[in-house]
Amino acid sequence: MARRCRYMRPVMTQHFKIRLPDGSVREVAEGTTPADIAAAIGPGLAKAALAARVNGEVRDINRPLEGDSELALITARDEADALELVRHDYAHILAEAVQNLFPGTQITFGPATDDGFYYDFAPAPERGPFTEEDLPAIEEEMRRIIARDEPLVREVWTREDVRKLFLEQGESFKAEWVMELPEHETITMYRSGGWIDLCRGPHLASTGKVDPQAFKLTRVSGAYWRGDQKNAMLSRIYGTGWLNRKQLETHLTRLEEAAKRDHRRIGQDMDLFHLQAEAHGSVFWHPKGFVVWRALEAYLRRRLDAAGYEEVKTPQVMDARQWEQSGHWGKYRENMFVIPDEVPNIEEEGPIISGEGDWMALKPMNCPAHILIFRQGIKSYRDLPIRLAEMGVCHRNEPHGALHGILRVRQFTQDDAHIFCREDQLVEEVRLFLDLLDRVYKDLGFPDYAIKLALRPEKRFGSEEMWDWSEQSLRDGVKAAGRDTDEYGWEELPGEGAFYAPKLEFHLTDAIGRTWQVGTIQTDTVLPERLDASYVAEDGQRHRPIMLHRAILGSFERFIGILIEHHAGRFPLWLAPVQAVVATIVSDADDYAQEVVARLAAAGLRVETDLRNEKINYKVREHSLAKVPNLLVVGKREAEERTVALRPLGEGARQEVLGLDEAVERLAKEALPPDLR
Numbered sequence: 001m002a003r004r005c006r007y008m009r010p011v012m013t014q015h016f017k018i019r020l021p022d023g024s025v026r027e028v029a030e031g032t033t034p035a036d037i038a039a040a041i042g043p044g045l046a047k048a049a050l051a052a053r054v055n056g057e058v059r060d061i062n063r064p065l066e067g068d069s070e071l072a073l074i075t076a077r078d079e080a081d082a083l084e085l086v087r088h089d090y091a092h093i094l095a096e097a098v099q100n101l102f103p104g105t106q107i108t109f110g111p112a113t114d115d116g117f118y119y120d121f122a123p124a125p126e127r128g129p130f131t132e133e134d135l136p137a138i139e140e141e142m143r144r145i146i147a148r149d150e151p152l153v154r155e156v157w158t159r160e161d162v163r164k165l166f167l168e169q170g171e172s173f174k175a176e177w178v179m180e181l182p183e184h185e186t187i188t189m190y191r192s193g194g195w196i197d198l199c200r201g202p203h204l205a206s207t208g209k210v211d212p213q214a215f216k217l218t219r220v221s222g223a224y225w226r227g228d229q230k231n232a233m234l235s236r237i238y239g240t241g242w243l244n245r246k247q248l249e250t251h252l253t254r255l256e257e258a259a260k261r262d263h264r265r266i267g268q269d270m271d272l273f274h275l276q277a278e279a280h281g282s283v284f285w286h287p288k289g290f291v292v293w294r295a296l297e298a299y300l301r302r303r304l305d306a307a308g309y310e311e312v313k314t315p316q317v318m319d320a321r322q323w324e325q326s327g328h329w330g331k332y333r334e335n336m337f338v339i340p341d342e343v344p345n346i347e348e349e350g351p352i353i354s355g356e357g358d359w360m361a362l363k364p365m366n367c368p369a370h371i372l373i374f375r376q377g378i379k380s381y382r383d384l385p386i387r388l389a390e391m392g393v394c395h396r397n398e399p400h401g402a403l404h405g406i407l408r409v410r411q412f413t414q415d416d417a418h419i420f421c422r423e424d425q426l427v428e429e430v431r432l433f434l435d436l437l438d439r440v441y442k443d444l445g446f447p448d449y450a451i452k453l454a455l456r457p458e459k460r461f462g463s464e465e466m467w468d469w470s471e472q473s474l475r476d477g478v479k480a481a482g483r484d485t486d487e488y489g490w491e492e493l494p495g496e497g498a499f500y501a502p503k504l505e506f507h508l509t510d511a512i513g514r515t516w517q518v519g520t521i522q523t524d525t526v527l528p529e530r531l532d533a534s535y536v537a538e539d540g541q542r543h544r545p546i547m548l549h550r551a552i553l554g555s556f557e558r559f560i561g562i563l564i565e566h567h568a569g570r571f572p573l574w575l576a577p578v579q580a581v582v583a584t585i586v587s588d589a590d591d592y593a594q595e596v597v598a599r600l601a602a603a604g605l606r607v608e609t610d611l612r613n614e615k616i617n618y619k620v621r622e623h624s625l626a627k628v629p630n631l632l633v634v635g636k637r638e639a640e641e642r643t644v645a646l647r648p649l650g651e652g653a654r655q656e657v658l659g660l661d662e663a664v665e666r667l668a669k670e671a672l673p674p675d676l677r
């Protein structure tokens with residue numbers, strides 16, 4: 001039986017001072033809940049209040065206050081908190097629904113996610129894992145539970161009682177879990193009607209507080225109990241959950257739009273690249289895809305040259321001793337591909353590798369190698385800043401399950417650079433970088449991006465002074481560039497920095513409103529110390545340079561993936577794999593078509609011919625599906641008059657008849673990369 005913890009009531013009722021966000025203070029009797037306070041303020045608030053923030057912690061609206069407190073009521077306007085709460089409720093309701101419909105199913109965990117929730121179940125063995133066909137019935141049952149509007153009641157239990165109850169109910173996962181909760185933790189169960197779950201909370205006051213039309217179950221998958229492959233395989237049901245129907249619909253439309261833009265599908269349709277199991281997480285770039293890559297790389301290289309960077313190329317494989325010195329061989333090793341430094345055995349007998357050779361590793365990052373270049377020869381304060389750039393090919397040993405198209409890969413090419421500078425140069429270097437990055441993002445079609453400063457995390461290396469000046473330098477750099485404004489989404493994120501340094505992050509917003517973190521710049525004093533980089537300062541002494549790690553695109557693979565999805569495959573002309581196709585209406589125009597192609601190619605355009613004996617409408621449709629930005633149609637009349645009918649890609653684009661010279665000149669101009677215009 002459930003047993004509620006009750007304290008002996010004191011003879012005198014205690015009173016607490018509750019401070020509200022407007023600064024006012026209310027005195028309330030013990031036992032008062034945030035819901036009571038909301039009701040005392042007004043019926044509107046009583047209805048709107050979903051939960052409460054008590055001394056910073058989100059709590060149930062009906063949980064009595066326990067002492068003098070700061071109280072803020074949470075309504076749907078506090079969207080982040082409200083979403084988290086409703087998603088947790090949906091997960092709870094999902095679990096209840098599944099147990100109602102499928103007796104014998106065991107419950108495990110069900111957290112809120114970025115766009116909804118999931119719940120992991122252990123279905124009855126005779127039943128097997130859930131499938132997508134089960135989802136409509138589960139949704140219906142969830143709606144029935146919501147309609148019943150059962151109160152969600154928090155109860156404090158003892159560990160033993162929880163275990164006993166779950167064992168009685170055949171819930172072995174929950175019974176196992178409760179025994180592992182930390183000793184000091186208050187153990188709470190949430191009850192709605194006849195259903196009960198071990199849960200930390202908080203929850204809304206009742207199941208009817210969520211909108212029955214604002215969620216949708218989306219898919220099922222397998223998941224291991226506690227994420228460990230050695231454990232039982234569970235059946236996970238995912239859903240998306242929102243505050244209201246409109247939000248849900250917006251989200252579903254965005255998902256649909258995102259599916260249409262999926263870079264894997266477009267990459268295949270446009271013949272840009274492929275992936276196959278023999279090279280997990282490494283991309284096979286096809287000729288057309290690599291054209292995009294080369295155009296992007298050439299553009300970036302010109303920008304870097306103009307910004308005073310020097311390009312280098314460093315070894316792909318280095319000795320383990322080097323990685324030990326840089327600190328990567330320790331914890332970071334699990335992300336690396338290690339290689340034995342020995343000649344493999346080719347005899348049938350014996351192992352291929354003896355295991356006695358030294359270890360080497362493929363580089364997971366370029367930083368140590370750049371310091372090794374910096375260390376060659378004596379550097380003086382006058383040599384600084386030194387900006388070493390590398391289109392650095394790196395390998396990281398990501399688990400197969402984490403890979404995703406070309407967005408998450410194991411072999412990737414960073415647009416990496418390290419700036420070695422003096423302390424007095426730091427702010428200016430940050431400012432220069434911000435200007436360069438701004439130009440690049442705007443050139444690539446991302447005028448909308450946000451700058452965030454990730455500040456010191458709880459667990460960190462280095463002195464407080466180091467953190468103070470590093471954070472302040474990055475902040476000052478952003479100010480000096482004039483980008484500490486709302487227009488640039490300027491924001492500081494406490495606790496989110498790397499363990500050795502703070503960093504600026506750059507988040508792009510794409511055409512359908514998704515954000516992607518791509519660029520970064522961070523200060524580092526640890527690696528120059530570890531690898532003994534120094535310069536001779538004005539005082540004749542050796543000083544450590546500050547190292548800035550920075551990238552604008554992040555990696556070419558991921559960035560091209562983002563470009564594909566952002567533009568839905570319709571690259572800006574200068575990046576398009578094929579910039580124009582010359583298509584004939586009749587075979588009489590073949591010679592002239594060849595001449596047009598030769599002229600366009602000579603003007604630097606990437607151009608193809610389509611002389612097939614097909615109807616011109618068929619050709620137009622095919623090339624617009626292949627997202628060719630310009631189609632030049634030529635027939636008998638065009639050949640005689642030395643003109644072309646130019647049709648740009650896109651709805652509402654009009655065909656225009658131009659003289660050949662004019663058409664070549666116009667397209668050549670339009671195809672120039674942004675920095676050469």
Ligand SMILES: [Zn+2]
Pocket residue numbers: 088092190197198199200201203
């Ligand atoms: Zn819960």
Ligand SMILES: [Zn+2]
Pocket residue numbers: 365366367418549550
């Ligand atoms: Zn680096």
